[in-house]
Amino acid sequence: MRQSVVAARQSQLPNPANAAAAAKLLEKKKEYEAAAALERASLNFVRRIEELGDDFDVMADAGRVHGQVLEQWPNMFRILSLFLSAREQRIDDTELAPTTSGERLVRVPIEELQSPEDKSS
Numbered sequence: 001m002r003q004s005v006v007a008a009r010q011s012q013l014p015n016p017a018n019a020a021a022a023a024k025l026l027e028k029k030k031e032y033e034a035a036a037a038l039e040r041a042s043l044n045f046v047r048r049i050e051e052l053g054d055d056f057d058v059m060a061d062a063g064r065v066h067g068q069v070l071e072q073w074p075n076m077f078r079i080l081s082l083f084l085s086a087r088e089q090r091i092d093d094t095e096l097a098p099t100t101s102g103e104r105l106v107r108v109p110i111e112e113l114q115s116p117e118d119k120s121s
Helices: 002-012 016-096 116-120
Strands: none
């Protein structure tokens, strides 16, 4: 029985090989946690960059639309100048031609002409 007591006491003593293995295991755990944190940060960074890419796509589409609108302005100004010149020509023509019919459109304010009794009904 003496031998078993000695063997049990020897297993309780700190073994230098076990201490070195435990320190190495602790170091490897820290390395793994750091690598895992780096991977999480990298995934977060990739997600943010992809969102920025989506925003740039939206901005590029908006730029194309603005370009298409700006492309139409010269045509719109040409149409507007044609309309204004045609209107000026019509005004000049009506000023030169005397009105023979004597017809005129007159606005009659009916509300003012009605009596107060007619308004209530």
